[in-house]
Amino acid sequence: MAPPGPAGAHPNSAEPLSRRIFRKFLLMLCSLLTSLYVFYCLVERGQTLSGPIVGLSGGGEEAGDPDRGVLAGGPRELAVWPAATHRKRLLQLQQRRRRRQQQQRRPAAPRDDSDQTVWEEETPGLVVGPGGSGAGSSVAEAPPGTLALLLDEGSKQLPQAIIIGVKKGGTRALLEFLRVHPDVRAVGAEPHFFDRSYDKGLAWYRELMPRTLDGQITMEKTPSYFVTREAPARISAMSKDTKLIVVVRDPVTRAISDYTQTLSKRPDIPSFESLTFRNRSAGLIDTSWSAIQIGIYAKHLEHWLRHFPLGQMLFVSGERLIRDPAGELGRVQDFLGLKRIITDKHFYFNKTKGFPCLKKAEGSSKPHCLGKTKGRTHPDIDPGVVQRLRDFYRPFNLKFYQMTGQDFGWDG
Ligand SMILES: Nc1ncnc2c1ncn2[C@@H]1O[C@H](COP(=O)(O)OS(=O)(=O)O)[C@@H](OP(=O)(O)O)[C@H]1O
16 A cells, blocks of 8 residues: 555646656657747748748838838738738849830930939939948849849830820820839830831840739830821831820920920020021921921820720820829829729829929839929010911811810910
């Protein structure tokens, strides 16, 4: 018979000491293994959802940007939007790579009839200081393997949509605003392929394009296409499905804007009034002057409609693009089959500039207005000459309204 134990002692207290120690050891081992497993799972989850992204972004500009549904809050949002976040980061990396390529390709002697000279100044984040933008500094922190993998993603495509005009219509503003959309990738400079460089071939043209991922649209803008006779047939030969966007503006203001640009580069040119007329006393307009000729929209449109159905063209009002950029961007996103991501939350009116600006430009967290060559002060033009031009354009404008089914309101 075993000796009685102390009062209240456990019935198993008779168990040998070594066995009790072994049981305790087993228990501790189990808890240790469980903790290790839980810890491992947490680390795994963290890496899948945010590891490379957080590592690359170093904090990320997306935080608190509910518009894109990316990184709006904590782990729950990460769990919901990992693909979108990854994609956004890819975009930033690709953008940096594109900037490097564009800087290498910078045109040696820009022509004076386009905004090629200023696109760089107007392309947000191109000049990256020592600290770099959010995207810039993040690239430097990326593990080399990850970076190489990310930079190799996507491929260059011919554009599926082109802003074909019109010069001084507001084409740069439209492109810069559209680039905010995560599914739009656009070349910054004007390629001038279908008017000046067609002989270089489509492979050359494609090489100018940024890389895109599945579902992203490649775009470019060259406003002179709208008035280039060969452009409709050439674009149609590239793809009959190309979507065409035309930003139009009151042709009289457009002509003055065009003249103002030329004047800024060649201050010694004759006055607007004298260039307008072939014979001033007879009131005969000089339609061979490009500043006047470009504004006869109905005539140019006729050429396009021989190659493209009207439904494949979108006419954006340059005036509304200034008054209500989000409204016009809504129409453009619908036309391109894009989710309406760019909304009024993306814009603010900059009183100093006198134009709407972006709260955050593509790949940047800073506000961005277009450069000083956009929104120039126009010279005062003789009101009689302005009236004569209004009379000249009226029938063409009415024809253009009929053709497009849109009244742009330039004639009262
Ligand atoms: N948000 C914003 N900021 C600045 N400027 C704006 C904006 N939206 C439209 N615009 C108008 O765009 C006009 C220039 O048109 P483009 O970009 O098509 O010019 S260009 O053909 O590419 O040279 C430019 O013409 P000017 O005012 O004559 O300089 C502007 O009126």
